[in-house]
Amino acid sequence: MSQQVHDPHDKYWKAELETLPRPELEALQLKELKAEVAFAYAHSPYYKRSWDAAGVSPESLKSLADLAKFPFVDKQIERTTQGVGSFLGELCCVPEDDVVFVSSSSGSSGVPTMSPFTQNDFDEFQDVESRWFWQAGMRPNDRYIHALNFSLYVGGPDVIGAQNLGALCIWGGTLPSERLIFVLQNYQPTCIWTSPSYAWMLGNTCKKKGIDPKTDLSIKRIFVAGEMGGSISSTRKAIEDLWGAELFDFYGLSDIFGACAAQCEAHDGLHIAEDHILVETVDPSTGELLKPGEQGELCYTTLRKKARPLIRFRSGDIGHVNLEPCSCGRTHARIYVDGRKDDMFIVSAVNVFPSDIENVVRGIPELTGEYEIRIFDENYTTRYEVRVEKTPDTELDRDEVAARTKRALKGRTGVNPVGVIVEDAGTLQGSTHKATRVIDERKKSL
Numbered sequence: 050m051s052q053q054v055h056d057p058h059d060k061y062w063k064a065e066l067e068t069l070p071r072p073e074l075e076a077l078q079l080k081e082l083k084a085e086v087a088f089a090y091a092h093s094p095y096y097k098r099s100w101d102a103a104g105v106s107p108e109s110l111k112s113l114a115d116l117a118k119f120p121f122v123d124k125q126i127e128r129t130t131q132g133v134g135s136f137l138g139e140l141c142c143v144p145e146d147d148v149v150f151v152s153s154s155s156g157s158s159g160v161p162t163m164s165p166f167t168q169n170d171f172d173e174f175q176d177v178e179s180r181w182f183w184q185a186g187m188r189p190n191d192r193y194i195h196a197l198n199f200s201l202y203v204g205g206p207d208v209i210g211a212q213n214l215g216a217l218c219i220w221g222g223t224l225p226s227e228r229l230i231f232v233l234q235n236y237q238p239t240c241i242w243t244s245p246s247y248a249w250m251l252g253n254t255c256k257k258k259g260i261d262p263k264t265d266l267s268i269k270r271i272f273v274a275g276e277m278g279g280s281i282s283s284t285r286k287a288i289e290d291l292w293g294a295e296l297f298d299f300y301g302l303s304d305i306f307g308a309c310a311a312q313c314e315a316h317d318g319l320h321i322a323e324d325h326i327l328v329e330t331v332d333p334s335t336g337e338l339l340k341p342g343e344q345g346e347l348c349y350t351t352l353r354k355k356a357r358p359l360i361r362f363r364s365g366d367i368g369h370v371n372l373e374p375c376s377c378g379r380t381h382a383r384i385y386v387d388g389r390k391d392d393m394f395i396v397s398a399v400n401v402f403p404s405d406i407e408n409v410v411r412g413i414p415e416l417t418g419e420y421e422i423r424i425f426d427e428n429y430t431t432r433y434e435v436r437v438e439k440t441p442d443t444e445l446d447r448d449e450v451a452a453r454t455k456r457a458l459k460g461r462t463g464v465n466p467v468g469v470i471v472e473d474a475g476t477l478q479g480s481t482h483k484a485t486r487v488i489d490e491r492k493k494s495l
């Protein structure tokens with residue numbers, strides 16, 4: 050795709066589109082949705098069969114609200130339809146010859162799913178990535194290191210969005226920390242994308258080597274995705290202080306794009322590309338449509354993808370949507386993700402997410418920020434316990450640190466942990482990439 054010309058002082062990548070008044074934005078969505086649904090019905094054996102069975106068809110769609118009449122799809126349907134009838138399966142709407150790229154999910158929760166793109170799907174995906182990079186302040190004079198996995202992962206190619214914007218791009222991938230630090234020192238990139246836990250670990254590794262990320266390196270912007278940390282204000286602040294940089298949370302779905310939504314300078318929710326993706330919130334148990342602002346499962350519909358349109362895709366992510374215009378001037382909705390449906394645990398009828406606990410742990414100065422959550426059943430009741438580490442220089446003793454942490458956890462989540470165990474710094478394993486900090490013993494104790 051030819052590079053677009055932008056003045057570095059331009060605030061927006063696509064000014065008119067990003068600031069479209071909501072009625073016009075919704076009119077655009079309806080037009081795109083009608084075309085997408087008609088295309089899916091005509092070309093996907095699965096959608097045809099599923100919608101016929103549900104008594105809906107493209108003609109059922111007169112308004113955006115009519116979308117709620119259509120059945121959902123989910124990861125399980127992606128899995129069971131892939132490879133059926135053809136290599137790419139029954140959700141795919143184009144011949145394989147038109148597909149130029151497939152990514153694959155990690156398969157951490159089952160058989161990996163492929164995500165196919167036509168050339169136009171791919172170009173539009175990269176234009177959305179350019180939009181997020183521009184929104185986060187990247188300009189053509191930036192040097193960018195893309196420190197995300199390139200192997201099968203849909204986030205790998207996002208680097209092309211930065212190249213199309215005109216930045217100098219370094220395809221870092223998953224370099225070992227030693228090599229990555231060498232690149233940071235010698236090429237002095239100004240922007241980096243990694244996971245929040247890795248950004249934290251990498252900055253601390255630099256410090257141990259006598260390199261101060263704030264003064265010895267040039268990183269001014271950090272993009273993060275793949276974990277909750279980027280939207281947890283205390284985690285964001287800790288990473289920003291460590292690096293002397295501004296952190297922007299990005300949110301992607303391997304099923305749609307590398308990043309589908311991203312924070313702007315207001316850091317209040319993540320703008321979703323509503324010209325490409327329609328978002329609904331549904332009750333995670335019943336599937337009933339919820340109102341904007343209500344917490345529920347985020348459900349996405351692609352508006353322009355042709356290789357594999359996703360109509361009402363249940364993401365498994367719990368959060369809410371804000372339709373109010375943002376202080377940055379953009380009108381596209383902002384999403385707030387609280388966590389994975391599968392990670393949520395219920396204590397005394399209260400929904401608790403590991404991200405709530407992280408927020409508390411990262412906000413207490415006497416703690417190192419590392420933590421481990423143990424969830425277990427006791428007398429048929431779910432309980433949780435948290436292990437944390439106290440910093441070596443705190444004057445508080447373990448009991449005082451534990452009491453303080455316990456109070457803060459109750460304040461944030463509404464429910465007390467059974468206990469807070471305070472360890473010395475360095476006891477709990479820091480994470481290199483995607484962190485596993487939750488030990489769920491409930492299934493074992495049944």
Ligand SMILES: [Zn+2]
Pocket residue numbers: 313314315320375376377378379
């Ligand atoms: Zn904004």
